Each structure stands twice: as C-alpha cells, then as structure tokens.
Amino acid sequence: MKGIRRLAQHLDISIGTVSRALNGKPDVNEATRERVLKAAAELGYVPNQAGRALRSGATGVIGFMMQTGSEITGQGDTFFMGVFDGVQTVFARHQLDLVALLCSSEEDPEAYVQRIVARGFADGLIISATRRKDPRIEFLAQRHIPFVALGRSLSDAAHPWLDLDFEAYATAAIDRLVARGHRRIAISAPHDDVNLGYVFVEQSRRALAAHGLTLDDDMIFRSTPNEAGGYDIAKRLLQRPDRPTAIVLINESVSIGLYRGLSESGVRPGRDIAVIGLNSPHATFLSPTLTCFGLSLRDVGIALAEALLATMPAYQADYPQGTVRRLLQFELIEGESDDYRLP
Amino acid sequence: MKGIRRLAQHLDISIGTVSRALNGKPDVNEATRERVLKAAAELGYVPNQAGRALRSGATGVIGFMMQTGSEITGQGDTFFMGVFDGVQTVFARHQLDLVALLCSSEEDPEAYVQRIVARGFADGLIISATRRKDPRIEFLAQRHIPFVALGRSLSDAAHPWLDLDFEAYATAAIDRLVARGHRRIAISAPHDDVNLGYVFVEQSRRALAAHGLTLDDDMIFRSTPNEAGGYDIAKRLLQRPDRPTAIVLINESVSIGLYRGLSESGVRPGRDIAVIGLNSPHATFLSPTLTCFGLSLRDVGIALAEALLATMPAYQADYPQGTVRRLLQFELIEGESDDYRLP
DNA sequence: GATCGCATCAGAAACGTTTACGGAACCCTA
C-alpha cells in the first residue's frame, strides 16, 4: 500500500477525504483536516506528481526556459541565479516549485516549448532570451498557456512581458557622457535579432540627436556579447584614426573583454577613454571601477513571478488578473571608468 | 478524443499497439511501426508526461539540483552553464531532458530532495554543491534512486561521484610557487563544510611539507568564496608585517575581488606578489592575466552524464554498469600573475 | 489433419490522484 491509500488506511478514512483535506477543500471537518495534516507530515507523504497532474492537470511546477551553450544572449548565470532567487521568494508562498528548463542550443526553441507543453510538464512558463520575432510567443498565447516573457518582442499577441529599460539606459548614458564633453561616442551592439540590440542602437541615435550629434555607422561596434567580443571591440576601436573618446557597453562580459584589450595598449578607462557599462555585478571589483547601470536581479525575479501569477486564474485572489507589461529601471552605480572629461 | 487515443483512432489500430510501436517494443510489425511513427509526427503527438510517468514510473527527465541565493558554493558565472552543455550532449542521444532543480536557500536541501523524489519528478538526479556530510546522499542511496554527486563527501554509501582534483591543484600550484623561490605562501579557503575547503587546505599543507615548509594557520585566509571575500583577503593580507609573497586561490570570484583589493594599494599581481587562481574563464581577460588551473566544463558535464547513466539499468547497453568514482584533472593556463620570483 | 510455434495485435487492468455525486447523520422548522 502506497501513497494516499496508505495514509487513508492509517487514519481509517477514505482517500477522497484525505485528498480534500490536503487540498484545502471546504467540505471536510476541521478536526479531520488536522489529523490528516499531522499524519501526512509524520509519514512524510507527498502527493505523487504524475497522479495529480494526470487527474487535475496541475503540476505545481513553473518552468523557466533558458538556452544553454548559446553565444547569443551573453547573460552569464549570475544573472539568472539572481533572478531565480527573486522568483522563488514569490513562488514559495504558493507552494510552487521553480525549475529551469534547459534548452540545448542544438534544439529549436520553438520545438522545445511545444514538447514541454504537450507533455504537460508545467503549469506556467517564463521564457527568456526573447527574440524580436519569437514563435514561442504566438504558440503559447494561442494555446492559452500561462506565461510571461523576459524581453520584449514584435509579436501582436497581447502577452505579458517584462523588460529592462534599455532606452532609458541609452539616454542616461549618452546624456552623462555628453555632459562631460564627449562628442565622438561609440556604442557596442549585440545581434539585432535580440530586442536589446535593436532598441539600444535606435535610442542611442535619438539621444545623440537630442544633443545635435549623429551616430555614425562606424561608431556602432557590433560583436558577440562576451569577453572575446569586448576584446575585439577594443582592438578595432584603438586602430581608428578618429578614435572615439567614450563608449557605452551592453553587458559585463563585454566590459571585461574591453578592459583587457585596452590595457594591453596601455589605454586606461577613466583616464584615456570614458566607459559606461551595464548590469555588471563585478563593477566595483574591476580596476578601475566601472561606472555602470544596474538593477536588483532579485527584483526582476519578483516582478516576473508576479506577472506570471497575474495571468493564472488560480491566483486571482492574490494577484489582480491582467496582462502585465512593465519596464524595469536601472540605477546608476558610479565608478572611475568615466572620469575622463573633455573641455 | 485526445492523445494516444486520437492517434489510434486515426490509424484504426488499438492504443496498445500504438504505444508499443512508439516505444520500440519488439512485438509489432515493422510496417505498422512505420505508419505509427509517421502519423505521430504528422499529428504532432507527444506522449503526455503524467500518464507515462504514472504507469511506467519513467519520466524521461533528469534533474540537476542546485542551490539558488546561496553564498556558500561560490560557483558563479559560467560554471553551471558549461556543465549543462556537456550533460545535454550526452542526454540528447537518449531522449532525456535535463532540467535544473532550483532549491531555494530558504529550504533544507534534504527536504527538497525528499519532496522531489516522493513526487516522482525525475528518473535520476545530479546533485551539486556536495557537503562533506550530506544527508541527501544517504537518502538517495538507500532508496536506490539513480544519482551522481558532483563533489566528494564523507559518506559510507557506495555512491557514484565525480569531482575535480583539488589535491592535484594544491600540489601543482604550491610546487610551482616554491620553484619560483616563494617560501611564505598563503592560501584562501572556503567553508570547511564543503569538501573543496577541507581537501584543499590539507593537501596544501602536505605539499608545503614536501618542501620542508609549514602552513601556518595565519596563512590560511578563510573567506566567503565571492568577490567580497577576495577583496577582504587582500586587505587582511596587506596589513601583515610578514606579508606572504604568494597566494593560491580557489575560484574566480575570489581572484577578482583580490585583484581589486590589491590594486587599491598599488600592489600588482605578478610584480609584487604571485597569484595563482582556479577555474577562471575570465583569466586571460583580467589585467594582468591570471595564471590559473582550469578544465573544460563541458567535459565535466559529459563525465557527469555518463556516470549517471552507468547507474541506470535501462542504459546498460550503452554504458557499462557500475558506480563511477572519478577525479577530473586541471590543466595549467599560464598568465602573468605569478611572474613574481624570489631568488 | 491435428498440433505446435510464432508473429502480431486487441483488450483490459493498473498506476495515484482529484472530484462529481450521492448518502448518512444531524439539526432546525413547521
């Protein structure tokens, strides 16, 4: 005898009642419920996932989809670890378990999502590394699977999403550099396919225009969003006759690579060139310290979790239902890397 | 009509036969199997996870347990991503899905594992951040749950594990520094509770002894295994009258923090002190470049996957059964940080 | 020509849970 049957037998009670007691259903005597709860704890009873999922369709699991072995997102896992932490603090209140769905770079993300959904693996999904055109979104929206996307897309589907305000970042960084006298400002840019890349370039252009400046194409340094990319940017940048006096970067890895590339030529951030970075947990541990914009990853996670629960009817008591669309703001962390000023 | 029933109806065949055809069972005509496979692909049929798990106990999922929000393991950045990538390349050959089981730091890891197992969530487990005394191991071994531990423990249970050879690292690093004339060598150490901490300190002691040197207690710099810890080490180290001339570190975050702490005082690794680090993907992007020992994270993942499958009877055709216990070796990546030599 | 073995398939039970339904006991009211 196993599972709920064992528990029922032990209490000399029917399995139906045990189930109702455990799930907080109304029609069960409070005294009985106490007994059941106590016995369950003692016997270490945990409902079998498969049985529950099969009958009720609910798994108690939320999946966070992320890609492994991928060079395109450039987010290391300190990023996700921080976000996970935030998500979990919210989910813990609702007995929801968070698991990371690891989609190999060998597999098509859309096929992966379809598989996961068809298998009935999770009650809801958080998808990350959203592309501008992302078929996962249409698929999930059409099937009414509860989900939230970390990153905007071009999709028409009225789906919930959360994103970091890269426009505000571009504006703030450029304004800061212009105020310090810079006129030839370079930016780094990842693949246009991810939203950050597109948005960041366009907004930088507008921010410069607001100061009567233009963003020349050769001031846009495209690269892979990792150390090698940053290193490469440094090399390309240094051999320019009209070398930019400042550069705005889009993640930590690029910053570290750039630092290395510059230092090999004796060029020091903050003294010979101004550098502003983004989302750099190590910012204060680089040398010189990196001026960057960042935010609490935990807060990102919390916002994600709340946005997801807001789409799930089962939680409408706690979270006002609706499709959340929200931009999270960065905060400035001042360092030495942009101390370089021009008259 | 849904699921396998729909498929069976569409083919005018019984559901039993469909199931057997899909699962490669022997007693089904090859022509029928072809038809079933074709129809399944066309209709996009994917077996429901819950149904399958309930009946057969097999989920097709392997869980990689890791802790979030924890300060103790100190494995930051790309460590897990690299490992995942390796694990997946092996699993992909067997239609196994890898998911990361995220155990919040709020929850007791043993309770978490019990919950996951009782729910029948996965067919096998990879546990990381193994402690010297780790109740998860006894629990899993006793229940005969297929699992492999990343990291050794003191457990008597004859369980499979995989670990990095920290002893060899300690020996190699110390030998290298001694050969360069160093006599006052410091080491950094994380919590003794994680195996790395214990093993590393003890082996460093032995390695020094082999050269007629002793490891004084005040040359063991305990710290949290992150940037703040490394920074703190630098500060403590610099105010010593008998300042060590070399230091051996245990991960990348500590190295970065130490670099920062040193540079604030104008002390430069490789010129004023010798530094050797461990497992540092950014090693060549630091300035000066960090001499460190590292290995392919992908290989770690592959070894983990193979060790796990070697414990699962279902895969004995491909992987000789047995309990793998294996130490993975580091390789030296030479940098500038240990250029500092003494006569 | 009866028997056996083999290949192939249909049918049904089982996995552990949730939940719709109905029944028993009890209290209240007319």
Add this chain to the structure above:
DNA sequence: TAGGGTTCCGTAAACGTTTCTGATGCGATC
C-alpha cells in the same frame, strides 16, 4: 413527526499512458 437543509464523508469514475494476458491467423512440423 415529517420535511428540508447542512455538514461531513465514502464511492467510483476519470485522467493518458504502459504492459500483461490472451486471441487470432498462419506456416511449419509430425
């Protein structure tokens, strides 16, 4: 006392698979 409501609980069906047990047809064997 009959009727109706409420509270609590037991029963059984259902979820989508896998797998066990037979059944059928057919060729080979004696």
